[in-house]
Amino acid sequence: xxxxxxxxxxxxxxxxxxxxxxxxxxxxxxxxxxxxxxxxxxxxxxxxxxxxxxxxxxxxxxxxxxxxxxxxxxxxxxxxxxxxxxxxxxxxxxxxxxxxxxxxxxxxxxxxxxxxxxxxxxxxxxxxxxxxxxxxxxxxxxxxxxxxxxxxxxxxxxxxxxxxxxxxxxxxxxxxxxxxxxxxxxxxxxxxxxxxxxxxxxxxxxxx
Numbered sequence: 001x002x003x004x005x006x007x008x009x010x011x012x013x014x015x016x017x018x019x020x021x022x023x024x025x026x027x028x029x030x031x032x033x034x035x036x037x038x039x040x041x042x043x044x045x046x047x048x049x050x051x052x053x054x055x056x057x058x059x060x061x062x063x064x065x066x067x068x069x070x071x072x073x074x075x076x077x078x079x080x081x082x083x084x085x086x087x088x089x090x091x092x093x094x095x096x097x098x099x100x101x102x103x104x105x106x107x108x109x110x111x112x113x114x115x116x117x118x119x120x121x122x123x124x125x126x127x128x129x130x131x132x133x134x135x136x137x138x139x140x141x142x143x144x145x146x147x148x149x150x151x152x153x154x155x156x157x158x159x160x161x162x163x164x165x166x167x168x169x170x171x172x173x174x175x176x177x178x179x180x181x182x183x184x185x186x187x188x189x190x191x192x193x194x195x196x197x198x199x200x201x202x203x204x205x206x207x208x
Contacts, residue, residue, distance in 0.1 A: 001079055002130040004072040006110050009128055013103075015066030020049055051091065058087040063131070073131045082126055090120035140164045143195060145203035149185060157204050164201030167194065 027045045031038035057064040062073035062081055074082045074090070097106030097118045106118035115127055141164060152160065167175050172191065179186070179193035186196045 001075070001127065003114075003116055004070075004128040004130055005116050006107060008070050008072060009067075009110075009116075012064070012066035012070040012072060015069050016054070016064050017066075019065055020053060023049055054091045055084070055087045058082050058091075059084055067128070068131075071131055072128055074126050074128055077125045077127055086124040086126050090124035090126050093120035093123050096120075140202050140205055141167055141195075141198040143198040143202055145206055146196065146199035147203050148200045152204075160197060161201050161204060164198050164205075167198065 024046060027042050031041045031045075034041070054064050057067075058074050059082070061068065062075060067073055074087065076082055076086060094106075097103050097109070097120055099105050103118070106120075109118045109122070110116040113122075115121075117127070121127065140161075148160075163178060170178070175194045176190045179197050180189055182197065183189055183193060186193045188196055
């Protein structure tokens, strides 16, 4: 796990603050004209948003919109998804982290330990880490799938899929040359061998 430092977390907080501020403004405009009742509704809305906005999003995906925008997320110390009790604890203790102003105690706490934990993270047993990005995969050549003639080992299947994904980046001669290595399986040479391997790869990619 790659630990997220104070700077990226500050940017995530700024994005979330802007979102909350927009919601606060919308509540004020919607209920401000109702007098005492409207003020009560606004105050309750402010309370719920301020304290449960991060909990709601962390339980759904491990990250608030701000954290998601910055590519970070909250997890338990062991890397498992954050649970409701841990999320609630870390966010309730934000009040202590905020003192004396602008998360002063939280910043000191993060700089004082190697995992950049603020007080809430220490109490809840959580970490803020960079999320794993799913690598983009190249589309396979458009060839009708054909079942391979024999069972392939997992490593062989991966090699076959990798070859098919790389084929658009290879010259026709290079692709035929590589496909010729498996001529004992395909029984073909040249472009026909490459095309047949692409068909095998499409079959494997469909999980058949």
